Amino acid sequence: MSEYVESLTLDKDLFRNGELLATTLNLVVPCYNEEEVLPETSTRLFALLDRLIKAGEVSDESRIVFVDDGSRDHTWSIIEALHATNARYGGIKLSRNRGHQNALLAGLLTVQGDVIVSLDADLQDDVEAIPRMLAQYRLGAEIVFGVRHKRDTDTFFKRFTARNYYKLLGTFGVDIQPGHADFRLMSRKTVEALRQFQEVNLFLRGIIPLLGFKTAVVEYERAPRFAGESKYPLGKMLAFAFDGITSFSAVPLQWSTRIGALLAFGSLCFGAWAAFARLFTDLTVPGWASTVIPMYFLGGIQLLFLGVIGGYISKTYAETKQRPRFIIERTL
Ligand code: UDP
Ligand code: MG
8 A cells, every 4th residue: 555655646636525536447338239339448448547557547457347237248258358467357148138227337347446437338428437437536526527528329100209308307396407317427435325325126227316416417429329229219219218307306196186187167158057058058069070079089098198107116016126227147
C-alpha cells in the first residue's frame, strides 16, 4: 500500500473529496448472441482500460467483464478465449437467457471494484464517455448517467416511441432520466444500495433514481449498432415498456376507476335523456345503435382494464415467488 501511496500522491486528480483514490474500474457488458461484435468491442475496451491504467487514473486490477446471457452462438467461447489471452478480461456465464436487465444486474452484483460502468456490447455507447464519467465521479458523483445527445442514429419509429414513452412515464409519476438507457457509472456504495432492491420485475433505469445519492450526467452521441441485429425486437420492447410503467406506478389502476366512473355517469345522463325523449317528445327512440355500440364499447373498456389489473396481479405473483433473478453457471 505504501508504495502505491508514494507513486500517486503528486497527482491531484487521484483524489476525490480529499481522499486518495485507487479506483478499480470494472466494465460490465451484457452479451446475448454478440459473436459478431465481441472481437471489436473487446479490443476497444481493452485499449481504453490500458490507457486509463497507464495514465494512473484507474488501478491495474481494473477489468472488463462480459456477462453471457445464455447466448446460442459462440459468444461464450469468445469470452473464454479472451480470458485466456489476458486475465483483464473476465466472464460471467448465466445458466440461460434471462434478458438484458437481469444479465446486467448479475454483472453489477457480482463484480468487485470501486466503480462499475455498464455498457452495451454493440458499441452504441461511446466508450470515450467513460473517462468523462470517471471525472464526474472524482468530483463527487456516485452515479453518472450516460445521456444521448441526439437520437438520430435510431429509426424514426424508435425515436418517436421512446420520446412519447418517456413522456408517458413522467405523467405516471415515474422519475426517470430522459435519454438515458443503461450506460452508467455506479460507485460501490450505490451498487450495494441496489443489492437491497429485491424485485424480480427489473427496470433498472427506474430503480437507479430511487437510490438517491449525488448524480451527474455525461452526454454522448449514440452510434449505430456496430454489427449484428438488435436483440430487442418489438415484442420484447413493448413488454419492457409495460414493465417500466407497472413496476413504478399504480396510476393505470386509478385510471380504470376514473374511466369507469365517467362512463357510468355518461350512461346515467343517456338514460335520463332517453326517458325524457320517450315521455315528452315524439322522436323515435333509436334502437339498435344505442344498444349495441355501448355494449361493445363497455365490453372493450372492461377487457382493457381487466388486462391492466391482470398485469399487476401477475407481477405480484412473480414477486411473491421470489425466484432468483439469475443463476450463474461459471465465472472467469
Ligand atoms: N442483451 C442481453 N440479453 C438479451 C437481449 C439483449 O444481454 O436478452 C444485451 C445485448 O447483447 C446488448 C444489450 O443487451 O449488449 C442491448 O441490446 P441491443 O443492442 O440488441 O438493444 P438495442 O440497442 O437495439 O435497444
Ligand atoms: Mg444496441
